[in-house]
Amino acid sequence: MGMVEAVCISEKKGMVKKEVPEIHLEENWGITGDAHAGIWHRQVSLLAGESIEQVKKKMPHLKHGVFAENIVSRGVELTALAIGDRLIIDGTVVLEVTQIGKECHNAGCAIKKATGDCIMPREGIFTKVIHGGVVKAGLAIAIERISEATRVA
Template structure:
């Protein structure tokens, strides 16, 4: 049995906090700042938020048609075991970007988000990951995504193999 390669399924941004994020094809991640043009960027510990696509799929069973960005997540990953990561672990995105996990989960706003009100549950408080940008660069939908420990030198892809991790 071969392992599936992790990748970025969606990138979402918003100009203001408190509104749904919209999906974009690519984004510029800035070191110690976050995603350019995203309202949550800044000098703090929650510059970028992530959710697993598999977790969103489970919610879609209760709310068909749910689109990316509804949880205010910046990145949706696929085939990445986000639940196995702990604070201090790093993720490499594409060729250049390195994120460091700074927080796991968060409290829903105003006694629960729209999702929690519709389904009785929200995945962000227990499954959402928050990161700071350790190394910046461009990220596109479809780019590789994988844990890379605490060593940014492991963040190397081989374009001849379609961006798979070496």
């Protein structure tokens, strides 16, 4: 079982997200006060703390939120998830994986330009909120995988 390492929001799209003490997730909406909230498939983004550490080896000054991630996880193999899998946070908040990775902005983001690589297109995942609640650092994250039969159908 993994855990939430940090939570981040930004009020405007295109801005670096800032770490905050807690976030409130609304069912089928996303995070209250976050620019990416809305009725669509990329309501909440997640990135593994382990992935961020690899980039920090080249750029140790990086803070949570710089990759536009809403939730930084620890001990969860996000890259092994499939669309439809669910993350259960603190036993109550339910996020469903809707997209894996994303295209990097235009000629690449500032991180890619500085380090030669950006991890969000490969290792970030996007989710929609199935059941909302409050999320903050230290809460447990469990994975609920969809069955292979459902995945093929």
